[in-house]
Amino acid sequence: MNFGELLERSLAYALGSVAETEPGSLGRATPCAQWDLRELLGHLDDALDALYEGVTGGRIGLFPGAGGRPDPVCDFRRRACVLLGAWAALPEDGRRVTVGDRSLDARVMAAAGAVEITVHGWDVAQACGRPRPVPDALASELLPVARCLVGDEDRGVRFAEPVDVRPGALASDRLVAFLGRRLDSSSGRGCRTSPPSL
Template structure:
């Protein structure tokens, strides 16, 4: 029996982030789609559409080794954004399983380490999964081991240049804060929507 191909760097982390976020989709109801999220610019429906677009880009990166910076024409919004996102996520998990190892991904005319791109995708998808659950009033903690790995990567992915446009100013976590609270604080989020310190400003992606 031939040995299985090694999982591309960063893809295993991305798979875990997607698994967590799929759990958050279970708490979304049709009435919740117009609720505000920890991202100022989006209500829950808009956030789900954004997440769908992000997964489509990751699918392209993993399957083709490149991401086109020219946005494709938008199709009509899905009647059921949760079902659309869930199908996209499950399809991406299937692509991850058979993805060929890649060292670099072409992003337009530039190239970046594949592991770094997949790590960025994992941070975005997991934190938006947290956003979804918060918006629905059913908080779901990010698993401690996953939060710790994402926290270790965020300083490599987010710089002062990303604030305050993509992310709010970082908050100061309490000395006893665990990995999830420190991750959320670094991304300008808090545990309660509307809390001071940038919870409603800035979003990954």
């Protein structure tokens, strides 16, 4: 698996969703409980900050920065480009990243970030009223990553309970349903408010 490419594809998908955000829509409800669209975009921005910290400094702080940025859509686009540039400059053998008292490979961090960015890109599209399935190849690669990262202890804290999908469902539907999203609504049941989960 090419982790840089996975991160790039997740960002491309999320950027496509964010591009649908219209002025005046930032108060809309999202699939994330207690977050409106502005807060969700702020969380995405915090996730990109955390990934950037990990790539450039080898450490991720446990608490997100201050929110309330004046243009969260523009900020997300800019930070996505900065993150990809930093990843491209990372040595081929990668690096270790410290999160709290744990150390992990930067590639694992990138895979976790790709899951978070992609699913929140899906959330943004739902909130904008223009649902966009995650591309099949991307969703198929992210689903086993999500299954490794999200355990029972995360349910009700960072993610809602998994949602059943019909047999033969698209990889996109299986991915978002595993992460607690309902495919038929933006009912605020998909995620829980918490710091970036990297």
